[in-house]
Amino acid sequence: MDHSRPTLRLFVLHHAGGSHLQYRNWPAELPDTWDVRLLDAPGHGLLIDLPPIRDVGHLTDFLLRSIEPDLTCPYALFGHSMGAVLTYEISRRIVDQGLPLPVWVGLSAQPAPQPTGLGSGYRELSDTELRNHLQQLGGTPDEVFDDPDLWSLFAPTIRADLGLAEDWRLAPDARPLPVALSAYAGTEDRSAAPRLMKGWEKHTDRFLGLSVFDGGHFYFMDAPWPLLRQIAQDATTALHAGGAARSC
Numbered sequence: 001m002d003h004s005r006p007t008l009r010l011f012v013l014h015h016a017g018g019s020h021l022q023y024r025n026w027p028a029e030l031p032d033t034w035d036v037r038l039l040d041a042p043g044h045g046l047l048i049d050l051p052p053i054r055d056v057g058h059l060t061d062f063l064l065r066s067i068e069p070d071l072t073c074p075y076a077l078f079g080h081s082m083g084a085v086l087t088y089e090i091s092r093r094i095v096d097q098g099l100p101l102p103v104w105v106g107l108s109a110q111p112a113p114q115p116t117g118l119g120s121g122y123r124e125l126s127d128t129e130l131r132n133h134l135q136q137l138g139g140t141p142d143e144v145f146d147d148p149d150l151w152s153l154f155a156p157t158i159r160a161d162l163g164l165a166e167d168w169r170l171a172p173d174a175r176p177l178p179v180a181l182s183a184y185a186g187t188e189d190r191s192a193a194p195r196l197m198k199g200w201e202k203h204t205d206r207f208l209g210l211s212v213f214d215g216g217h218f219y220f221m222d223a224p225w226p227l228l229r230q231i232a233q234d235a236t237t238a239l240h241a242g243g244a245a246r247s248c
Contacts, residue, residue, distance in 0.1 A: 006033055006034050006035035006073065007031070007033040007034065007074065007239070008031075008033070008034045008035070008073075008074050008075065008076060008103070008235060008236075008239055009034070009035045009036075009037065009070060009073055009074070009075040009076070010030065010034055010035070010036045010037065010075070010076045010077075010078060010231075010235065011037045011039055011067055011075065011076070011077050011078070012026060012036065012037065012038050012039060012078050012079070012083070013039050013041075013063070013077070013078070013079035013080070013082075013083030013084075013086050013087050013090075014038075014039070014040070014041070014044065014045075014079075014080065014082075014083050015080045015081035015082050015083055015109075015161075015218075016081055016082040016158060016161030016162045016164070016165060017134075017154060017157055017158030017161050017162075018044070018083075019040050019044040019045030019046075020038035020039065020040050020045045020046065021045060022221065023038050024038065025224070026038070026224070026228065029224065029225065029228045030228055030231070030232055031232055031236075037067070037070070039063060039066070041053065041059060041062075041063070041086075041161075042059075042062065043157060044157070052157060052160060054160055054163075054164055055164070056085060056086070056089060056164055056165075056167065056168050057089070059086060059164070060086055060089040060090055060093060061093070063086060063090060064090050064093055064094070067090075068099065071094075071099060071100050072100075074103050074239055074242075075100075075102050075103065076102050076103055076104040076105065076106070076235050076238070076239075077090060077091060077102050077104075077105050077106070078105075078106035078107075078108070078231060079106070079107060079108065079110070080108040080109055080110075081108070081109045081110055081165070081192070081217065082110070082161050082162075082164065082165045083108075083110075084107040084108055084109065084110035085110055085164075085165050085168050087105060087106075087107060088105070088107060088110075088113070088177075088203075089168075091105050091177050091179060092171070092174065092177070095177065095178065095179075101178065101179055102179055103179075103180065103235070103238050103239050103242045104179070104180045104181070104182070104208075104234065104235045104238035104239065105177065105179050105180070105181045105182070105204075106181075106182045106183075106184065106231055106234065106235070107181065107182070107183050107184070107197075107200055108183075108184040108185070108220075108227075109184070109185060109186065109189055109191070109192040109197075109217050109218075109219075110192055110197075111191075111192050111193075111196035111197065111199065112183075112196060112197065112198075112199030112200045112201075112202065112203060113168070113169075113170035113174070113203065127155070130155065130158070130159060131145060131151075134158065136190075136216075137191065137216065137217040137218065174203070176202070176203055176204050176205050177203060177204045177205065178205050178206075179204060179205075179206065180204070180206040180208055180234075180237075180238035180241065180242070181200060181203070181204035181206065181207055181208065182207075182208040182209060182210075182211065182230075182231075182234040183197045183198070183200040183201075183207075183209070183210045183211070184197070184210070184211050184212075184213070184227060184230070185197040185210060185211075185212050185213070185219075186212070186213055186214070186215040186216050186217060186218075186219030187212055187213065187214055187215065187219075188214075188215060188216045188219075189215075189216050189217045189219065190216075190217075191217055192217065194210060194212045197210055198210050206238075208234050208237065208238065209234075211227075211230045211234075213226055213227060
């Protein structure tokens with residue numbers, strides 16, 4: 001397709017310790033009239049040579065600056081886990097700065113924000129405890145655990161990313177987003193159970209619902225198609241409801 005004139009531009013934000021690589025097949029599986037942009041945080045993926053940003057606010061600012069020149073047509077944001085934190089915070093900044101609003105926001109496997117946060121003590125976990133936690137969550141390749149050199153390379157980044165999301169707090173003046181929002185959860189996800197994901201309804205003026213899929217925290221990694229079909233349906237519904245007509 002001609003990506004200079006997509007019907008929708010979708011920005012995808014990755015999870016803690018991840019990168020665009022875990023989502024590399026998504027552009028081919030989503031509507032071919034969409035322009036799907038897979039983002040990397042500094043220190044991850046294509047930005048591995050940049051110093052990591054360990055503060056949610058500063059990382060949000062960095063990512064918003066990187067996408068702002070491309071907010072020239074109907075667009076949407078999707079984030080999984082840490083990526084959902086960043087998606088929400090980017091959306092808040094977009095509203096506060098008076099930038100063109102996204103037609104839709106999708107948030108996966110990240111509990112709705114609480115005034116006091118939901119700290120899990122990731123920074124205090126021993127190396128063994130961190131390994132066990134990641135293995136329970138899934139999503140981390142086995143070779144990272146099996147290869148001491150890979151583990152020593154990735155463990156600090158994963159721990160820092162988890163801590164970044166752990167430190168996140170809801171701003172006292174945060175208001176519901178004036179944007180269509182969908183939430184996604186895995187049935188067996190103990191860190192972002194469906195009942196916690198349902199709480200996102202309070203943080204948007206247009207809640208499109210919670211979709212629950214079989215699996216844990218990374219419920220879509222082995223079989224992404226159910227999630228991708230739901231994303232396509234939800235974002236298309238929001239696009240049509242909003243009457244977005246701007247072309248890229």
